[in-house]
Amino acid sequence: xxxxxxxxxxxxxxxxxxxxxxTMKMISNARIRKAQDAMVAARPFATKMLEMVSDFxxxxxxxxxxxxxxxxxxxxxxxxxxxDPNKIGLLVIxxxxxxxxxxxxxxxxxxxxxxxxHKDHEIFVFAVGKKGRDFxxxxxxxxxxxxxxxxxxxxxxxxxxxxxxxxAVIKTFLEEKLKxxxxxxxxxxxxxxxxxxxxxxxxxxxxxxxxxxxxxxxxFEPGLLEIFKLMVPRLIKANMYRVLLESxxxxxxxxxxxxxxxxxxxxxxxxxxxxxxxKVRQAGITNEILDIVNGAEALTN
Amino acid sequence: xxxxxxxxLVTPQKQLLTDMEVDMVVLPAFxxxxxxxxxxxxxxxxxxxxxxxxxxxxxxxDFAVMGGFVEVEDDVVNVFAEGADLADEIDEExxxxxxxxxxxxxxxxxxxxxxxxxxxxxxxxxxxxxxKRRKV
Numbered sequence: 001x002x003x004x005x006x007x008x009x010x011x012x013x014x015x016x017x018x019x020x021x022x023t024m025k026m027i028s029n030a031r032i033r034k035a036q037d038a039m040v041a042a043r044p045f046a047t048k049m050l051e052m053v054s055d056f057x058x059x060x061x062x063x064x065x066x067x068x069x070x071x072x073x074x075x076x077x078x079x080x081x082x083x084d085p086n087k088i089g090l091l092v093i094x095x096x097x098x099x100x101x102x103x104x105x106x107x108x109x110x111x112x113x114x115x116x117x118h119k120d121h122e123i124f125v126f127a128v129g130k131k132g133r134d135f136x137x138x139x140x141x142x143x144x145x146x147x148x149x150x151x152x153x154x155x156x157x158x159x160x161x162x163x164x165x166x167x168a169v170i171k172t173f174l175e176e177k178l179k180x181x182x183x184x185x186x187x188x189x190x191x192x193x194x195x196x197x198x199x200x201x202x203x204x205x206x207x208x209x210x211x212x213x214x215x216x217x218x219x220f221e222p223g224l225l226e227i228f229k230l231m232v233p234r235l236i237k238a239n240m241y242r243v244l245l246e247s248x249x250x251x252x253x254x255x256x257x258x259x260x261x262x263x264x265x266x267x268x269x270x271x272x273x274x275x276x277x278x279k280v281r282q283a284g285i286t287n288e289i290l291d292i293v294n295g296a297e298a299l300t301n
Numbered sequence: 302x303x304x305x306x307x308x309x310l311v312t313p314q315k316q317l318l319t320d321m322e323v324d325m326v327v328l329p330a331f332x333x334x335x336x337x338x339x340x341x342x343x344x345x346x347x348x349x350x351x352x353x354x355x356x357x358x359x360x361x362x363d364f365a366v367m368g369g370f371v372e373v374e375d376d377v378v379n380v381f382a383e384g385a386d387l388a389d390e391i392d393e394e395x396x397x398x399x400x401x402x403x404x405x406x407x408x409x410x411x412x413x414x415x416x417x418x419x420x421x422x423x424x425x426x427x428x429x430x431x432x433k434r435r436k437v
Contacts, residue, residue, distance in 0.1 A: 041315035048311060049381055052372055056345070159313045159384070160418050218374075219344040221330055227347050231370055234381070241313050 004284070007277045011270055018266035024099070025259035028252045031155050032191070035249040038157075039188065042245055046238045053228075053235050060228045074225065076174065077232055080203035087122045089173060089181035090114060091165075091201070093243065094132035095251040096154050101258035103186060103251060104131040106196050110184050111136070114198070119143065124172050128165065128244070129154065147172050154251060157244045159237075165244070166237030173202050185243055186250040192257065194250040201239070204232065304339035308355055310364065310380045317364075317385055325356040326378050328371055337373055344373040350428040352388075352435060353380065363388035365432035367425050384425060391433040399426040 002010075060074045076082070092111050094104045111132070115123065119141075126148040127133040133149045148168035153161045173181055181202040186194040220227060308326055310318040326337040329351025337344075348371060353364045367384035403423035407416065 038314070042313055044316045045311045045313045045381060048309075048379065052345075052370075052379070052381075160421055162313070163421070164418075217343055219342050221332055221335070221344065221346045224345070227345055227370065230347060234370070238313050 002276070002280065004277065004280055007273055007280065011273045011277065014266050014270045014273065018263045018270065021259045021263040021266065025256050025263065028255040028259070032249060032252045032256065035155065035245065035252055036188075039242070039245040039249050042238075042242050046235070046242050049231070049235045049238055053231055056224065056228060056231075060225060063225060073174075073229055074232075077202070077204050080179070082177070083179045084177040085179050086120075087124065087176055087178045088118060089124045089126065089169065089178045089202070091126040091169060091181060091183045091185075092128065092132045092136065093183070093185035093247045094127075094129035094135075095247075095254075096130040096152055098131065099258060100251060100254040101261070103194065103254035103258075104129075107184055107186060108132065108135050110196055110198060114182065114184065115139070115141065115144070124176060124178060126165065126169055126172075128247075153244070154248050157241075157248050159241050162237050162241035162244055166233060166240045169202070169240070170233050170236060178202070183243065185247045186254075188246045188250040188253065191253050194254060201236070204236070304376060306337065306339050307377045308380070309378065310353075310382065310385060312369075312382050312385050314384070317387075321355075321357070323355040323357045327352075327354040328380075329353060329366065330371075337378055339376050341373050341376075343375075344371075346371045346373070348380075348382065350424060352432040353382070353385070363432055363435070365391065365429045367428060386429055386432075388432050388435075391429045393430065393433055396426045396430050396433070399423075400430070 057074075057078065061078060063072070063074075090111070092107060094107050098104065108131070121143065123141075123144050125136055125144060125146045127136050127146060128150045130151040133146075133151055136144065136146060148165065150161060150165060169181060172178065180200050182198060183201045184196070184198050187197045189195050218224075305322045305324060306326060308318055308321045308323045310316070310321075324339075328335045328337065328346060329349055331347040331349055334351075335346060348366060348369045350368055351366065353366045355362050364382075364385045364387055366380070366382040369380065369382035371381070372379040399422060403419045403426065406419035407423065
């Protein structure tokens with residue numbers, strides 16, 4: 001049987017751990033508000049930009065293509081016929097830290113499945129978040145190339161991070177002639193849940209409307225193709241920014257939930273230990289009383 | 302009163318102006334400053350770092366914008382800026398600090414990512430300073 005002292009020490013340890021977990025919960029809870037605001041504020045830019053790009057996509061694609069079999073930049077971004085079918089890209093966004101429940105595990109499991117499904121491809125990986133980076137670096141698969149990594153950006157994601165990430169993705173996509181780029185991350189659904197999303201981000205999906213205005217009546221400065229060439233990467237980066245913010249908010253929500261569950265759990269264990277403590281103490285007292293009664297009885301006899 | 306323009310200004314961080322009724326917009330276009338008045342032909346313009354000015358009720362308002370795009374159509378001006386700060390809200394002291402810090406980081410040249418970030422920071426801070434100074 002445990003001694004009273006041991007149990008007391010145990011309870012004390014659990015309570016102080018609970019204190020830490022509660023504090024962590026409160027911190028991420030406070031940060032969530034901010035992360036959510038940033039997420040909402042970033043939405044108009046991405047949606048309006050998408051509208052604009054969609055409006056002009058058909059016009060750009062209708063421009064005459066070079067005759068020598070090479071694809072124009074715009075058509076590479078959107079249709080991508082001349083890509084190397086053996087090369088694909090994978091962008092994985094995880095958190096930097098653990099203590100977030102299954103947040104990272106879910107993403108890494110999906111990433112692992114993706115890698116297994118495409119094991120005969122050359123895979124170019126972009127890793128955001130320390131957990132994902134470490135995991136992918138440990139795999140040491142010969143067909144896996146980590147071309148870009150970004151760690152320690154949460155919970156202070158800025159547009160500059162999205163800019164660098166987008167730049168790296170687009171550059172690799174064009175230079176290595178990737179067939180496509182897939183993104184795996186956790187989307188912020190609500191404070192209570194995150195959803196794992198796996199989507200193809202390149203080549204860029206066409207959302208063109210059929211009855212779109214012709215670009216002909218527009219005035220361009222400098223020129224349609226030149227602007228388009230800058231606008232699409234912009235949009236992709238704006239999208240990256242949105243995804244990073246989503247992921248950041250989801251990560252904070254997961255931390256909050258995990259810490260909440262953990263501190264509840266700690267509370268339960270502490271309560272159970274408290275019961276044991278009382279029982280042990282009572283048993284001790286009973287024993288002592290028995291000793292005294294026995295002693296007294298022995299004396300009278 | 303003559304027709305007005307509707308000005309929208311969004312950055313990746315947030316929406317700064319929504320359907321603001323203005324008389325005139327001056328943009329830091331790629332090939333030089335460009336004025337937009339009501340009735341302008343539809344246009345798609347690339348912006349550089351510089352000052353975006355709009356006139357409303359006879360008053361001028363300046364924004365420091367960090368490049369981006371502008372779409373003009375049917376008297377609606379949609380500005381997609383990389384970043385934008387209202388000139389009156391720019392703190393010269395803080396910008397000076399940023400310039401100093403960025404220059405320091407640039408002179409070290411060790412970590413590559415920090416280097417790129419510092420370069421962007423520097424360019425933005427200088428633009429803000431310029432716009433602020435012009436206004437005063």
